[in-house]
Amino acid sequence: MSRRGLMVSGAAGLALPVAGCGAGRDRWNEAVAETWAALSAGASLGELVRYATLAANSHNTQPWRFSATENAVTIMPDLSRRTPVVDPDDHHLFVSLGCAAENLSIAAEARGRRATVTVDAAGDGRVAIALEPAPAAETPLFVAIPERQCTRSDYDGRAVPADDLAKLEEAARVDGVDVVMIADPARMVAVLDYVVAGNTRQVEDPAFVAELTEWLRFNAGQAAETRDGLYTAASGNPTTPAWLGRLVFPWVFSAGSENDRYRRQIRSSSGIAVFVARAEGKAGWVAAGRSYQRFALQATALGIRNAFVNQPVEVPAVRAEFAAWLGLGRRPDLVVRFGYAPPMPKSLRRPVADVMA
Numbered sequence: 553m554s555r556r557g558l559m560v561s562g563a564a565g566l567a568l569p570v571a572g573c574g575a576g577r578d579r580w581n582e583a584v585a586e587t588w589a590a591l592s593a594g595a596s597l598g599e600l601v602r603y604a605t606l607a608a609n610s611h612n613t614q615p616w617r618f619s620a621t622e623n624a625v626t627i628m629p630d631l632s633r634r635t636p637v638v639d640p641d642d643h644h645l646f647v648s649l650g651c652a653a654e655n656l657s658i659a660a661e662a663r664g665r666r667a668t669v670t671v672d673a674a675g676d677g678r679v680a681i682a683l684e685p686a687p688a689a690e691t692p693l694f695v696a697i698p699e700r701q702c703t704r705s706d707y708d709g710r711a712v713p714a715d716d717l718a719k720l721e722e723a724a725r726v727d728g729v730d731v732v733m734i735a736d737p738a739r740m741v742a743v744l745d746y747v748v749a750g751n752t753r754q755v756e757d758p759a760f761v762a763e764l765t766e767w768l769r770f771n772a773g774q775a776a777e778t779r780d781g782l783y784t785a786a787s788g789n790p791t792t793p794a795w796l797g798r799l800v801f802p803w804v805f806s807a808g809s810e811n812d813r814y815r816r817q818i819r820s821s822s823g824i825a826v827f828v829a830r831a832e833g834k835a836g837w838v839a840a841g842r843s844y845q846r847f848a849l850q851a852t853a854l855g856i857r858n859a860f861v862n863q864p865v866e867v868p869a870v871r872a873e874f875a876a877w878l879g880l881g882r883r884p885d886l887v888v889r890f891g892y893a894p895p896m897p898k899s900l901r902r903p904v905a906d907v908m909a
Contacts, residue, residue: 576773607651610644650841677834703857707891723850750863770797822891
């Protein structure tokens with residue numbers, strides 16, 4: 553899943569012109585309002601699909617296609633949006649489908665439709681959501697859907713109250729997934745060491761940098777045009793003309809500056825949550841996504857921010873060491889830091905018509 557700080561400004565003394573003002577900024581503002589609009593009272597299946605697309609997903613690739621009938625929605629993997637360098641076995645892709653499925657289920661139940669989720673684990677991993685009439689149930693998680701974001705910034709270091717930690721754990725409870733909550737400073741530093749180890753290997757891999765660059769959106773106009781990818785302003789970095797960003801980014805994106813940023817960000821966080829599915833494979837990965845999405849929505853409802861720091865689970869050699877340190881005997885799926893911070897600019901989503909099969 554996407555967790556980059558995007559050190560576009562990482563080269564000391566390099567002045568980059570600011571882009572994204574004027575018409576591009578206006579288009580981006582309009583797209584944000586359209587993307588994140590509240591769900592209408594009589595929401596159609598298309599509107600439920602829009603709410604599904606507001607889920608967290610890797611690199612904001614939005615690797616999904618939807619089909620809908622009167623009583624069901626199916627979420628299919630869109631393999632044209634794979635990220636084969638950072639996610640060679642499509643783990644994050646299926647986690648993303650789980651996040652979308654959970655959003656859709658919560659939204660459907662808020663509009664009087666009970667959702668039952670199944671995964672075609674033996675096939676292509678598509679997620680089927682059967683819908684049946686039920687009393688409408690608007691929950692704090694539903695209200696949080698259009699407010700949730702991955703907040704890739706420094707946090708303020710405040711501790712999360714014990715009652716709120718318990719609410720996060722309860723919300724994330726999904727069959728087949730364990731959540732390891734880490735708030736002890738010494739254990740958080742240990743996680744940081746794994747983040748730095750994984751990050752260093754990734755940033756020093758030209759193929760990783762090239763793939764990441766393809767999914768960066770360097771200004772508001774470019775972000776509004778594609779309505780996908782990682783908008784640099786959403787992580788607090790300057791905007792530039794797209795051609796210049798693509799040219800400069802590989803030169804300023806360094807392990808040293810990235811590792812410094814992650815040290816600062818993890819040390820400013822209140823805690824870290826690690827999501828671990830009990831089953832390896834597509835069904836387990838979808839379940840991990842559902843669990844994380846519920847965690848993120850509950851965090852949003854409590855005024856708590858979160859962001860992925862998935863380097864320890866993305867580099868196989870580091871993942872094996874991290875799994876041994878956790879002592880769970882199976883693959884960890886997601887690593888998430890959480891704490892308190894102001895919101896950052898929002899990411900965009902493609903229109904519903906573009907994601908329907």
